[in-house]
Amino acid sequence: MRYDVLVDVRLRGGIADPAGATIERALPALGYDGVVGVTVGKTVRFTIEATDEVEATSRSEDLCSSFLTNPVIEDATVTVTLVDDGFDA
Secondary structure (H helix, E strand, O other), X not given: OEEEEEEEEEEOOOOOOHHHHHHHHHOHHHOOOOOOOOOOOEEEEEEEEOOOHXXXXXXXXXXXXXXXXXXXXXXXXXXEEEOOOOOOO
């Protein structure tokens, strides 16, 4: 089976986020008051083949910790969704 995977990567708490801070400082000048806590991260999307959702999640999390993220400074949230190929089982 094929699964779509969405990986949301963000800096861990306490790690400086200069891009987020720059955006947050600029927002009031653009007319967006009251916006706080801006952070900048990255999103990675891919499709993976696996026998079930548990395997797809496990393999995706392994991929995150070994390649897609820096586990020292980043956290990742993995979302796995079965690909709807349009065929009924």
